[in-house]
Amino acid sequence: MKFLKRVLNFYITSSIHVAVAVCSLVWITLIEFKIPFDRTMVLFVFYASITGYNFVKYFSIAKFYHRRLAVGLKWIQVLSFVCFCLMCYYLWQLHFNTLLWIAVLGCLTFFYAMPYLPKKISTNGHKNLRSIVGVKVYIIALSWVGVTVFLPIINNDYIWSADVFLVAIQRFLFVLVLMLPFEIRDLQFDSLKLGTIPQEIGVKKTKLLGGMLLAAMFFLECFKGQPLIFQTLSLLTTIVVTFLLLLFSKKEQGAYYSAFWVEAVPVLWLILLLLFT
Numbered sequence: 001m002k003f004l005k006r007v008l009n010f011y012i013t014s015s016i017h018v019a020v021a022v023c024s025l026v027w028i029t030l031i032e033f034k035i036p037f038d039r040t041m042v043l044f045v046f047y048a049s050i051t052g053y054n055f056v057k058y059f060s061i062a063k064f065y066h067r068r069l070a071v072g073l074k075w076i077q078v079l080s081f082v083c084f085c086l087m088c089y090y091l092w093q094l095h096f097n098t099l100l101w102i103a104v105l106g107c108l109t110f111f112y113a114m115p116y117l118p119k120k121i122s123t124n125g126h127k128n129l130r131s132i133v134g135v136k137v138y139i140i141a142l143s144w145v146g147v148t149v150f151l152p153i154i155n156n157d158y159i160w161s162a163d164v165f166l167v168a169i170q171r172f173l174f175v176l177v178l179m180l181p182f183e184i185r186d187l188q189f190d191s192l193k194l195g196t197i198p199q200e201i202g203v204k205k206t207k208l209l210g211g212m213l214l215a216a217m218f219f220l221e222c223f224k225g226q227p228l229i230f231q232t233l234s235l236l237t238t239i240v241v242t243f244l245l246l247l248f249s250k251k252e253q254g255a256y257y258s259a260f261w262v263e264a265v266p267v268l269w270l271i272l273l274l275l276f277t
Contacts, residue, residue: 012259014076015057019049021263024270025148025171031273032167032231035156041098044090045147048102050083052109098155105146108139137183137197141175163224173217177210177242178265181249181258188251203250210246214239230276238269 011017023046030038054076091102149168153160183196184203198206218239221227245262 008256008260010075012256014079015050015053017260018053018263019046021266022046022049022144022148024266025144026152027270028266028273029149029152029167030156031277033153033158033163035152035158038152038156040090040093041152041155044087044094045151047083047087047090049147051080051087052106054080056109095155095157098151101146101150101154105143105151108143108146137176137179140179141172144175145171161225166220166224170217170220173213174242177213177217177246178262180206180210180246181253181262184249184251185253185258207246207249211243214243231273234269234272234276237272238265241265241268 023042026042026045027037030036058073058076058080091099094102145168149164149171152158153164158164180197183198184206186196187198187203197209201209218236221232221235242265245257245265249257249262
């Protein structure tokens with residue numbers, strides 16, 4: 001039992017779980033626009049997500065404590081290096097226009113973690129994008145939209161339409177709501193200067209806001225050209241599950257509530273789409 005728990009903890013802390021969630025949303029985009037399964041894109045996003053998330057989470061730790069890293073963190077470094085190599089392998093199989101968009105997203109990830117901002121607009125002296133008051137969750141949501149909507153569209157030369165932008169807005173709202181249970185959990189750890197949504201409006205209003213954003217997400221489905229019934233049912237089920245997870249989230253969460261169950265919602269959405277299809 002302890003071994004399985006260690007495996008699960010490594011699966012979460014090494015960002016494999018979040019990478020599976022991101023890849024699920026890429027696959028969902030391919031299904032929504034009836035694009036054949038793009039194996040190269042999905043694998044690139046998987047390895048890039050692990051590389052990027054581990055860079056953001058562990059850069060400062062590895063920088064200052066590299067001589068006495070915990071064994072688990074050393075294995076995460078090894079995994080990240082392997083994933084980086086595989087990411088580069090699949091990167092050069094993508095279209096040139098896709099590479100340009102990836103360069104933009106890569107810069108956003110780099111500046112999100114690296115300290116370069118003037119001290120007066122950052123919190124806790126960290127001087128990176130994630131430390132700017134009130135913008136962290138929006139940067140993450142925009143990044144997920146770029147990776148899970150625009151990358152597969154660009155790489156498959158799909159004709160840009162109103163539906164693409166509707167899906168992008170829906171995806172932004174969805175990721176924004178998925179972040180709220182994490183922000184509620186982190187109320188006991190985050191600096192008050194960070195200006196997160198629960199810090200600004202409180203937990204109850206945050207849940208109400210999340211419900212409104214999910215309702216808006218479903219409402220936008222009505223404006224798509226000929227939405228399919230199985231897509232609508234999958235979306236509705238996903239929205240209900242997401243709202244319930246947000247509704248029952250609190251500051252004192254179990255270790256796996258947000259880190260596993262909330263981040264598993266995109267996987268559930270994909271499974272529902274595949275089953276209905």
